[in-house]
Amino acid sequence: MVLGFSSLCAALMQSLVIPLQPELPQLLDTPASNAAWVVTATLLAGGVAMPVAGRLADIYGRKPILVASAVIMLAGSIICALYSTIGPVLIGRILQGFAMGYIPVAISFVREVTPPAMRNSAVAGISATLGVGGALGLPIAAWIAQAFDWHMLFWLSAVLAAAMTVLSFLFLPQISPIDRGRFDFLGAVGLAVGIVGVLTGVSKGNDWGWTAPSTLISIIGGLVVLIGWGFFEAHHTHPLVDLRTTIRRPILLTNIAALLIGFGMMAQSIVVPQLLQMPESTGYGLGQTMLQAGLWMAPGGLMMLAFTPISSRLLSTLGGRSTLVLGALVIAAGYVFAVFLAGAPWMLMIATCIACAGVGIGYAAMPTLILENSPPPRQVPVSASMRSCARWEQPRQVP
Template structure:
């Protein structure tokens, strides 16, 4: 008798695999949280040494800028691909592979002295960003219900925490030691990631089936990279230049062709029909605006802190001092993890996401009116960061609530990609404003205080736009986990094969001991 097939239009509930507790959940959460934080640190690792990169690598300033950009581009591509691989092969192999990419990239950079090897290493470090969306999907699957929301909130927050804490850490290391020490530190962290992930995490059978859509992955990479390159370099190349327009238009065309191809695949890299569901579509639109709002403070506040006193508004802080003023914001994201978890359990993802974006906007309004002292900007950063921590916890929860289990990893990866596109857009828009509204101080062209205030207002509007978008998501039940009875009823049609699956999962949940 043939096995019953799951309908193509299965609901997220009927597609959910059996969930069971694992041994040592606190250890698993510690390993996943630490490793996600390490992967996120790669975003800001070289920012303190960016002005010196041309002389360090013997290249031009425009070429050296790719050392930062390459990591962001690689991370944007890696997150949905890693998520889909996790759906097909299981989370643990992808997590180990992502950690290994970070190790390889860090070693190449540590041993390199010219642009080419450092660029290769930074691309590999960016690909390691795929660890984070897979980690979110993994903890959602293996954590017991009482820890599930806390785990998702904590791992989601690392996307912002790593960037915030990386600034003072990298600035201190770069000042105290040779710049290669940054990458030796990253290599040591990557070794811990690889070993702890391999040893401590259980293996779970994959929820999806099929093969990786390689052509779809290549097509998406071409389109996403082209659009992000055009947006990130538009201010340097000129927004009306043939290079900028050609790259952006070509990228959009590639993405349209990719979408046409994906809709005709039996096992696509990204199921666009699932992505078009109203809750997922609106959550991803909110993620785009949330990424814009989060990145604005990382771009604008450090520049305001470091602006010279001679401007009349600048605060004259060094890079290390700036990083230390920004660090409490990163810690605030972590501090709000239990609060985000409680909000998810009590109010659901929709209300939590809207609340987070309103809090983020409030932080920018504080910065608009209070920017005369470093502590005032720190206060604004902490408020905005609290909003980021709340919102980032809610987004993957909303995605996984409304996606089939076989597509949970790719869904979270696409959501992370949308946030990445928002951060890239923020960099471009803020650069336009800060270079368009300037004054001359000591022969140098610098942004005016009005330019900074415009940036704060734009970020606040983005946050409020994300909150408004969220309110159009259908209201769901607070608490995101199904009861055992619900799962049993949902799995009843496939009882025979489900029993075998359940037994296989139980035997595979033991942590690997290497």
């Protein structure tokens, strides 16, 4: 319960400021190009934090890293709540992104403390929070932004972070570290530089231009750094990520599937709000307000959560691979529905619910697939982190 609640709170950070984005330049007294980093910075920080948190959990234990992630989220939330200028708010959003390291460590924690009969359900529930948090965060944030001062968003996240910290500290059992090796600082820096480079180029490509030197340098430079990082990690005594484990065929294919299903989730979370909010005069827009659009999308997040116990039964009956395939087919069915029936908000809501149900099924299957293929115990947190990182690292262009 503690891990599920806390993982959901951490996942809410990804969509916390999306409803505010059109007003951010005015609220922060900064150009729109600078204000966009308030969203992008959290994406970048989350992509870096997940594998790093997994490795730190190997060395120092799961509980200290979970508590530290919650404290970092609390600090970031308070900074954002107290300031109205771009610099402090950007720092706060980066810290909130680092809190995303909570989720993959929580998944590995569940494997250690949950009885085998309940393991599939517990892992599926925590894994689903990454999608559920993003889906539910949009209407919640839209309502708060319209009804109160925008700083109230961050005071709410501060309260949630404080609850995460207290609950994690008091109720999670202490588990001994499984690897007392050294932390690979150089590997962490290399991974951070590579991920930030690639994701910055992809996230800002529309603004900078896809053929602009800044975009190409960012993407190509990031890829070069990641290639060099891979060679370095392969020959390191205590690597940040054991690439020999990560590139094993079942785990590699699962991570690729995570990336593709993540694209499926992000596509609907980007396109559907735009269709809902565009004026009816366009011929395809549905003329909804920001809050109405968020409410139409909220059932998708609830559907993802509702399918957690169903996914657990599917895993027990079909196994991880067949469940993952079924999830992908359900996502495809949701998009096919939207192609032919998108003339009213309720139609898009149904399509979103179908797609989100597929995402929930697929996300539940992925950690089970990795655990079924038995990575070395010391690499379970890192394996979970890399899968979560693959899901997280989608190019998120928000309307």
